[in-house]
Amino acid sequence: MKSSEKITIMDVAKEAGVSIATVSRIINRSGNVRDATRQKVLSTMEQMGYLPEGDSLTDPGCKTILLSIPEFKNPFISRVIDGVQAAARRRGYYALAMQTAGVYQTFEDYQSMLKNFPCAGVMLISSVRDAEFLDKLSSRCPVVMCSEYCESVGVSFVSIDDIKAAKTAVEYLVSIGRKKIALMNSLLTHKYSRHREAGFREAVLESGLELREDWISHLSSISFDMALSEAMHVLSAPDAPDAYFAISDVYAAAILKAANKLGLLVPQDVSIVGFDNIDISLMTDPALTTMKQPSYQMGYQACEILIDKIENPAAETRQIFFETELIVRGSTM
Amino acid sequence: MKSSEKITIMDVAKEAGVSIATVSRIINRSGNVRDATRQKVLSTMEQMGYLPEGDSLTDPGCKTILLSIPEFKNPFISRVIDGVQAAARRRGYYALAMQTAGVYQTFEDYQSMLKNFPCAGVMLISSVRDAEFLDKLSSRCPVVMCSEYCESVGVSFVSIDDIKAAKTAVEYLVSIGRKKIALMNSLLTHKYSRHREAGFREAVLESGLELREDWISHLSSISFDMALSEAMHVLSAPDAPDAYFAISDVYAAAILKAANKLGLLVPQDVSIVGFDNIDISLMTDPALTTMKQPSYQMGYQACEILIDKIENPAAETRQIFFETELIVRGSTM
Structure with a gap:
């Protein structure tokens, strides 16, 4: 069978054993077509994966x-x-x-x-x-x-503007004296991840701080468990960051938990900025500094x-x- | 117009100006009906809110x-x-x-x-x-x-079994010496709320403890803010509970936050049991005791x-x- 891209009205007509005009009438919902014929042609189209060129996939009449x-x-x-x-x-x-x-x-x-x-x-x-x-x-x-x-x-x-938001968060961390800033990010398949990382990198470099690739993590899901395990790893290294920018409050909550487990004080040893301002940012102790977006x-x-x-x-x-x-x-x- | 309960196939036929047999053929998808007629009858049915008796609302063929x-x-x-x-x-x-x-x-x-x-x-x-x-x-x-x-x-x-789960939670609180147990519940329109409250009441009474109606709250939504405000109220009263059973970890996190704000120690002054075992139960400090359900x-x-x-x-x-x-x-x- 041809790929659905290449199947034409002629192919459908031939397969269904009807005229091209009949198929056209059905596609354009014009003129009378016997019900049995209509059903036969529609099911042929479906079997063949036929989609009329430019035809709408949606129905503006439905709700x-x-x-x-x-x-x-x-x-x-x-x-x-x-x-x-x-x-x-x-x-x-x-x-x-x-x-x-x-x-x-x-x-x-x-x-x-x-x-x-x-x-x-x-x-x-x-x-x-x-x-x-x-x-x-x-x-x-x-x-x-x-x-x-x-x-x-x-x-x-x-x-x-994710780039601007990330820059604001990182510049704030710099303004309170943080020098070793890590990033907890999602996969770069998301636009928001790419842009927040771009903002992070710009702000770190513009502030004259070291950009440490081993302090930048990319998690496949907004998962507390994954972020906890990753933060435990990064924060327990001999030369650990003194601040974290997390692209989700879920990640930020996990970083806070990791710091607690490792006996690090927040914000003294590690300062944390999350993102979103969801309820979770108020549930933790201390509560999370975050970039609010009006979701x-x-x-x-x-x-x-x-x-x-x-x-x-x-x-x-x-x-x-x-x-x-x-x-x-x-x-x- | 009649209510949709009472509209019959005769009403539809009359309104659409076709025979009853035609309407029947359309409903039962049998026999040939001219397309224009079919459309007219279907739209008449829709306008009149007609639903064939016992006719399926769903289509087993769709996915x-x-x-x-x-x-x-x-x-x-x-x-x-x-x-x-x-x-x-x-x-x-x-x-x-x-x-x-x-x-x-x-x-x-x-x-x-x-x-x-x-x-x-x-x-x-x-x-x-x-x-x-x-x-x-x-x-x-x-x-x-x-x-x-x-x-x-x-x-x-x-x-x-929500009754059993709630009883287990409350009996556990009794077993660790708690004597004044409060309940943070949702509205009783939910089966789970009714059953968890029934289990709570049973366990409190069976343990010979006082059942305080002013320590039972019913919130309209799984809302951290609402629960925080309610817990602040209950826990700041002169005669406050020494334990809370919350029917959601979201509520339990709010009770913990309220205790922190009021300078109460958890678990010493107030012990808290939540419900669900969602990620939030691990985000708080201390983490929440909870009834896990395999969601x-x-x-x-x-x-x-x-x-x-x-x-x-x-x-x-x-x-x-x-x-x-x-x-x-x-x-x-």
Whole structure:
């Protein structure tokens, strides 16, 4: 069988034993076609993986939005979803969340998904593998990105300036006298990880401090356990850092726990700055200094933009950056 | 217009200007009907809110499962969803999560939802308002409950013995010499809240301790802030409890924070037992003693049962209780 990219209306007509005009009428939902014929042609299309050129993957008449998310266990994501769902409900839509990271990532994956559940638009909260994927997907259905984005494709997004936020966090650590700053990061497949690391590196170098590659960690998941084990390793070395910038409060909580286990005082021996300002940052003792991002509002705004696009395909592309804010607490003072 | 309960096939035929036989053919997907007629009748049905008696709300041929959840911000729920999604993927299904608590709760709400997104079955992780709702829904589509359940209706579920788990927690607090035990609970609309409170009350009374109603709190959400404020109130009273059983580790973390703020030592002045054994129970200092429930496995198993039911409507009803386990940590010793 040909790949789905190359299958044409002629192939479908031949396979189903009908005329090209009949297939065309079915695709364009015009004219009368006998029900049995329609069913036969539709199932042939499905079997062959045929997708009409430029045909929409979504149905603007339906009231469902697909939220593609990286992982449910990241509390930042939960807050974003809350915002999305509130906006969706206000506009009469249903927002349904599914983890796609590591599972459904190609255009063909989304094509299969959207065949299974009709929806009016897609919000990507997870990272995208490449611009081509995003370009293809956004040409077939309304798409908005939230938190993650891809500047090279003209897709609407709501995000923050991660480079600036990371620089602010690191410059603050420098300002309180820290000289050996480590980074606990996620994998660089995420835009936010790449940008926060870029901001970290810039700030460290601009401050004239040493940039130690062995103090930069990349974890595959927003996992407390992984971060705890990594921080135990880094902080127990003979020449350990005196500060940590963590790209998630979950990581920051793990670094604090590692410091406690190793008998290090926080903030005296190790100062810690987290990211997100989720509840966890208040649960630890001391509470965590963190970069606050307005997660709920970001989700809400992204959903508004997506619904505007669904209801008016001519709606202009919007790219919005929310402000972040450094919140200083016990883990650094 | 009549309520959707009472609209009949005759009403639809009259409204659409077609014969009853035509409507019947469309409902039963039998025989040829002109496409324009079919569309007209289907849209008439929709406008009138007509639902054929006993007709399925779901489509066993599709590969989507709806997860109805109470709130994304509860980390216990995130773990359950992870388990559900893993099982769904293994069986070739998509599991999509939506918050329904406080928003979509009646049978009519679900009817509207399921019109909007075809799915093969529904998993209820949120509580159900009444047995009648569950009875109606489960007669129209495959349903399984997870964590919450309703014994009076023959619907499959996966849960834990919440009464026993709560008794174990309270009896443990009594065994370490605690005499004034408080309860931080959610609203009694949840089965788990009712059962954990029943277990708490039983254990307190059986131990010959005083049952203080002013030491029992009911919060509307798994919210750290709400629990912090409530615990500040209870623990700062002249005659304060010397122990807390919290039905969520999120609440337990808030009680610990309140104790710290009030200058109370944990576990000496106040011993705290949480519930769930989520990551948060390891993030606090001291770490939290907690009742572990196997959240991921519960989600996984519930999803297996649902898919079995989707693929074989004759599959027997299964009601499974997983074991819980008391994990003792620094907040009590």
